[in-house]
Every structure is written in structure tokens, then in C-alpha cells.
Amino acid sequence: MLDGIKETDYFxxxxxxxxxxxxxxxxxxxxxxxxxxxIEKGNIFA
Incomplete structure (x- = not known):
């Protein structure tokens, strides 16, 4: 889910x-x- 997200990116x-x-x-x-x-648990991402 976080592939390609840099530590310096903003949300x-x-x-x-x-x-x-x-x-x-x-x-x-x-x-x-x-x-x-x-949050990541099993196949749940939020």
C-alpha cells in the first residue's frame, strides 16, 4: 500500500x-x- 510513497510526501x-x-x-x-x-492487518488497510 505504501509503495512509491516517500517519507517527505505530504497528506x-x-x-x-x-x-x-x-x-x-x-x-x-x-x-x-x-x-x-x-493500519494494516491481514487484507485490511486503512
Missing amino acids: YFVHSYVVKKSPAAAALTDYGGKFVSV
Whole structure:
């Protein structure tokens, strides 16, 4: 899911809620503190 995405690429988050860190976290974003921005578990990606 993250192939071709560079660490310096930008994304826009429309919501203001976050999920707790978990083993399913595939990516974190550091913006005013680190938060989970991609979740991957089995064939589910969000």
C-alpha cells in the first residue's frame, strides 16, 4: 500500500481523531505528536 510513497510526501487529514498505537500500525505521522496514519492487518488497510 505504501509503495512509491516517500517519507517527505505530504497528506491531508480531514478528521481530528486518532487511534491508539497498535501492532497493526503500518505508518506513523509526526505532527504535533506522533499518531497512527496507516493500519494494516491481514487484507485490511486503512
